[in-house]
Amino acid sequence: MRSEGDAIRHGIYRDFPRGFAKAGGGPGRASFEIVSVERDGEKEPWTAEEHGDTTRITIGEDSELLSQGNHLYKLVYQTDRQVHFRDGYDQLSWNVTGTGWPFPILSVSARVSLPDGVRPTNFAVYTGAEGERGRDAEAWYEGYEVFFETTRALSAYEGLTVDLELPQGAILAPSETLAGEWWWRDNHDLVYAFGALFVALVYFISVWTAVGRDPTPGVVVPRWDLPEGISPAIAQYVDDGAIHGASRKGVAASAIALAVSGFLKIENPEKTPTLQRTTAHPPADLPAEQLALIEAVDNKGGSLSLERSNSLAIQGMIERLARSVSEAVDGHFIQSNRSFFAVGFCLSLALLFGYYLASDIGDDDATMLGVTAALPFFLGLGVWKLLKAIHRSPSAAVVTLLVGLIAVLGASGVLAFVFFLSLMTDYVGAATAIGSLSLCWGLVVLNQSFFILIQKPSQEGQVLRDHLAGLRMYLGTAERDRLNMPGAPTMSPSHFETLLPYAVALGVENPWARQFAAWLQSATPSGNLYDPYWYPDFSPEAFADLGTNLGNAAFESLPEDSEFGEGSSGSGGGGGGGGGW
Numbered sequence: 301m302r303s304e305g306d307a308i309r310h311g312i313y314r315d316f317p318r319g320f321a322k323a324g325g326g327p328g329r330a331s332f333e334i335v336s337v338e339r340d341g342e343k344e345p346w347t348a349e350e351h352g353d354t355t356r357i358t359i360g361e362d363s364e365l366l367s368q369g370n371h372l373y374k375l376v377y378q379t380d381r382q383v384h385f386r387d388g389y390d391q392l393s394w395n396v397t398g399t400g401w402p403f404p405i406l407s408v409s410a411r412v413s414l415p416d417g418v419r420p421t422n423f424a425v426y427t428g429a430e431g432e433r434g435r436d437a438e439a440w441y442e443g444y445e446v447f448f449e450t451t452r453a454l455s456a457y458e459g460l461t462v463d464l465e466l467p468q469g470a471i472l473a474p475s476e477t478l479a480g481e482w483w484w485r486d487n488h489d490l491v492y493a494f495g496a497l498f499v500a501l502v503y504f505i506s507v508w509t510a511v512g513r514d515p516t517p518g519v520v521v522p523r524w525d526l527p528e529g530i531s532p533a534i535a536q537y538v539d540d541g542a543i544h545g546a547s548r549k550g551v552a553a554s555a556i557a558l559a560v561s562g563f564l565k566i567e568n569p570e571k572t573p574t575l576q577r578t579t580a581h582p583p584a585d586l587p588a589e590q591l592a593l594i595e596a597v598d599n600k601g602g603s604l605s606l607e608r609s610n611s612l613a614i615q616g617m618i619e620r621l622a623r624s625v626s627e628a629v630d631g632h633f634i635q636s637n638r639s640f641f642a643v644g645f646c647l648s649l650a651l652l653f654g655y656y657l658a659s660d661i662g663d664d665d666a667t668m669l670g671v672t673a674a675l676p677f678f679l680g681l682g683v684w685k686l687l688k689a690i691h692r693s694p695s696a697a698v699v700t701l702l703v704g705l706i707a708v709l710g711a712s713g714v715l716a717f718v719f720f721l722s723l724m725t726d727y728v729g730a731a732t733a734i735g736s737l738s739l740c741w742g743l744v745v746l747n748q749s750f751f752i753l754i755q756k757p758s759q760e761g762q763v764l765r766d767h768l769a770g771l772r773m774y775l776g777t778a779e780r781d782r783l784n785m786p787g788a789p790t791m792s793p794s795h796f797e798t799l800l801p802y803a804v805a806l807g808v809e810n811p812w813a814r815q816f817a818a819w820l821q822s823a824t825p826s827g828n829l830y831d832p833y834w835y836p837d838f839s840p841e842a843f844a845d846l847g848t849n850l851g852n853a854a855f856e857s858l859p860e861d862s863e864f865g866e867g868s869s870g871s872g873g874g875g876g877g878g879g880g881w
Contacts (some may be wrong), residue, residue: 301373303366307402311344311360312373315400319353319729323384327730328486329353335376344373350662353729381482383471389421390466396448397459399430405454408437410462412446415470420446422465429458486731489659493735496651497742503647504750507640512754515762522777522785523770526802530764531587532557536805537625538633538761539768540688548851549805550625551618554590555850557801558582559834563594566835569846573853577602578834588624592617606853614857633761637754644750648743661736665728669740672720676741679713680748689807717741768806775799776808791819793830804847813843 301312322328332355337346339359346359359373360366384391396410414420420441425448428434437450437460448462474482484491527535532553540547555575558564565576575597582594596617597604604610630636656666686702686709717737724733757765774785789795796816803812820830832838835846 301403302370303368305365305368309365310362311339311358311366313356313358314375315351315398316355316357316377316379317353317398318355318379320381322486323386326486328381328482329729329731330379330381331485333378335378336374337376338374340372350660351727353660353732383466385468385471385473389468390471392464392466393461394463395459395461397454399457399459401459402456404456405450405458407450408454408460409447409449410460411448412462412464414444414446414466416444418444418466418470420464420466424463426461426463427452427454427458432458489661489732489735492655492658493739496655496739497746500644500648500651500743500746504644504746504754507637507644508750508754511635511637511640512750512756514756515759517762517769518766520766520769520773522774522788523767524774524789524799526771526798527764527767531589532801532805533587533589533621533625534628534633535764535768535802537629538757538764539772539806548855549807549847550589551593551621551854552847552850553801553805554587554593554621556804556847558590558593560797560800560832562834564597564834566846566850569835569842569849572605572607573850574603574605588628589621592620592624596620606850606857608857611857611859614854615859618854618858629761633758633764635756635758635761637756641747641751641754644754645747648747652740652743655736655739659736660732661728665724665732665736668724669736672737673740673744675716676713676744677748679709679716680745682709684748684752771799771802772806772808775803775806776811791816793832797832800843809847810844813846816843 301308303309316332318330318332320328320330334346334348334357337344337357337359344359345361346357349356349358357375359375382392382394384393392412394410394412397405397408423439423441423446425435425437425439426433427436427450436452437448439446439448439462441447446462446464448460450460454460530538533550536547536550536553555564555566559566562580563578563582565578567574567576575593577594577597582591586594596613600610600613604613606614655661661669683706686706689698689702721733721737724737727733728736774788777785796812799812800809803809824830830838835842
């Protein structure tokens with residue numbers, strides 16, 4: 301090598317690829333062990349670093365600069381699995397230089413020493429960039445040695461590859477014991493990864509079976525009576541399975557409940573919703589989450605606009621509402637089993653760390669792997685929300701659409717997995733890529749799934765869920781069918797307003813508002829029968845989006861940081877490349 305004090309200042313590095321495709325299919329890994337490194341006849345310091353299926357040998361020291369001029373480097377190393385046992389012959393295909401050197405190479409020569417009595421039945425030599433089949437080299441053998449030498453200088457990123465066919469049995473085939481060691485070397489990443497996934501799966505299934513199975517649901521029939529002592533926000537929390545302490549629906553339902561009770565007015569809901577206090581005083585038994593909302597409005601002088609300028613006040617209101625609802629529900633209506641999930645989560649982290657220590661994945665690769673884990677998390681969150689929407693939807697057409705969206709998300713996840721698998725294979729090899737990506741993404745899906753599945757309603761909570769399911773059934777039923785329900789109350793403004801906060805909480809405000817609009821049109825074509833004092837901008841159609849508008853405005857006002865043999869040049873064993881540093 302020639303140093304000119306530019307690209308080669310301290311020394312050189314040599315990359316040695318260890319991954320290869322086995323004859324029977326699947327990835328294999330060769331061993332690589334440095335015996336000695338010399339520069340100009342003297343021992344030279346070196347370090348080895350693993351980059352997936354490639355070992356990089358860096359030669360030289362940070363503290364020492366090379367003198368300008370020519371230097372002779374000598375690397376002696378041992379490797380295995382470079383001979384492939386084909387049908388009828390043994391083959392050695394060796395990439396002598398690699399095609400990764402950014403410098404031109406003036407000449408290359410190679411000598412292959414064969415066992416006594418063994419001569420090649422055929423041999424070939426290739427030059428050029430990776431994949432090219434140039435023949436700018438000559439080859440010959442003398443006795444039991446084969447010689448190769450280039451006939452021209454190689455440009456940057458060109459190399460020399462030699463290919464020999466040997467009589468079958470010329471090289472001793474591996475014993476069963478050695479073949480087993482090679483199998484473990486090729487597959488230990490996969491064994492660790494899928495073994496860790498199995499351990500996590502057994503834990504979560506065992507815990508879910510023991511403490512997470514829901515009580516048997518009761519018979520659900522349409523109901524129009526409200527559950528005693530249950531506010532709309534608590535109804536939403538129990539119905540959604542305690543996934544959020546405060547949601548857009550819970551906040552909107554609480555505001556509407558206060559409005560229809562006479563404590564608030566809702567102004568300009570379609571643009572910048574504003575909550576305006578009335579002169580009415582709330583009772584002492586007002587639910588705590590509604591009291592938090594009232595006090596937030598009072599603290600802003602009796603008028604709270606749901607916009608970013610009031611972000612801190614809105615954040616405090618939502619956090620207090622969330623705490624109030626959680627305190628009322630957790631342990632009473634919902635058994636979260638969070639301690640069991642926390643153990644499973646810590647177990648998952650320990651399994652990931654153990655895999656990191658036992659596998660061939662490097663620090664940079666592990667970081668990239670962690671970044672990709674965000675994708676299955678958000679895809680899983682989307683699937684969960686769609687499944688909840690399917691559970692609530694009374695329309696077959698809507699269910700079909702939602703199932704289609706789930707299929708799209710699932711297909712997107714598969715395509716993303718294949719993409720990242722292909723990307724990582726280039727850096728860490730196929731076995732490590734499959735194992736690490738499967739383990740990381742699999743643990744994300746397992747933890748996300750069991751975070752939801754491991755919590756369950758108490759017996760009292762299941763009774764409440766059955767009640768809410770019946771109420772949703774009634775609120776989502778068309779007017780003509782509702783009239784056929786024995787004992788169903790007649791639609792009226794009072795009846796509509798009483799149930800409206802619960803319709804918002806249960807996600808069925810649209811059909812409930814349409815029923816009321818249809819009744820209002822038939823009862824009074826002129827539209828003069830109903831003029832709610834709490835909703836100055838009233839129109840029958842506007843109720844369908846009232847809850848959505850309020851919830852979105854509240855949460856969008858939060859601070860931004862809120863957390864809710866066929867050879868070619870470059871083929872065969874060896875290869876890689878190198879450079880200066």
